[in-house]
Amino acid sequence: MSLLFVSDLHLDAARPATTQAFLQLLDGEARAAEALYILGDLFEAWVGDDDPGEPGASVCAALKALSAGGVPVFLMRGNRDFLYGQRMAERCGATLLPDPCVVSLHGVPTLLMHGDLLCTDDAxxxxxxxxxxxxxxxxxxxxxxLAARQAFAAQARAASREHQQGAAEAIMDVTPAAVIETMARHGVSRLIHGHTHRPAIHSLRVDERPAQRIVLGDWYDQGSLLRVGPDGLVLETLAVPGTPAADRA
Structure with a gap:
């Protein structure tokens, strides 16, 4: 069995294919997993635990069913869903994780983050x-x-898109020095995060020792899944039917 990691799904009613792909993962491979970790931005926006709308209701119900079936679910807040509260965790049968936090994955101390804290050049x-x-x-x-909060979220998303278009590409990525400093401060040689939408496995050195940074991808045109087992890890791209990437395949 493997530990599963996802991030940056940005689930939204306007993109039902992505929600359906995630629900299929929860009802399929995830049922045989050791645990599921969601490292932020599960939803495109989260304006409070009192929002009863979709896709939140369906996704929370599916996560709770997964948890009830014996698979632990861990949630981390992202930059789009930082308003998760304990009520949200209970709806999902999940445990909220602080950002950052260190967990032992098959005996390897690993730093988990959403990733936005590492983008220190973006003042x-x-x-x-x-x-x-x-x-x-x-x-x-x-x-x-609720309506006022939803309107604010829509404005914030528009402002975020404008900011991303006007900012230099390097600013939107993690700052290498911040990565090394953060890993050294937590005493780890492995970091898993999302946020930048640049899936990759990077080799680096921290305190003169070999280290590894795994970046989870987003779920806009395709899915991104990290499996961590006792013999290593695999970062995989998943096809999402109905998206442009799937149509080109």
Whole structure:
């Protein structure tokens, strides 16, 4: 059996094919997994645990069924779904993970992160992140009517797209020095994260020792799945029927 890792699915009612592909994973391979880790941005937006809409309702129900079947589910907040609360975790039968956190994967201490904290060259984003992660800001935001929160989320997504289009590509990726410093501070030689939508397995050196950084891909045109077993790991691309990538295959 393997531990499964995904990130950046950005599930949204406008992209039902991606939601269906994830639900098939939950009802298929994931049922035989040791555990499922979702490292942030499961949804395109999450404006509060009181939102009863789709695809949140269906996905949370499927995750809870997976957990009830004996497969532990772990959720980490991303930059799109940072408002997860304990109510959300209970709906999914999941455990919320802090970002960052160190877990032992088949005896290997591994740092798990969403990844946005590593993009330190993007000063504008880091300032926004500090603002929306402030408990007082979140309390005020969650006190607003659901419709107002949904409108804010739509505006924030539009602003994010504009920022990404205007920013240099290097700024949108992790800062190498931040990666090394973070791994050294946590005393690990392996890091798994998402956020940048650049799936790859990188070799580097931390404190003069060989190290590894695994980047999970997004689920826009195709899926991305990391399997970690006792004999190693495999990062795989998954076809999502109904997406442009699948149509080109």
């Amino acid at each position: 504008a984003y880091q300032a926004f992140r500090r603002q929306v992660r402030d408990p007082a800001w979140q309390q005020g935001f969650l006190a607003q009517p």
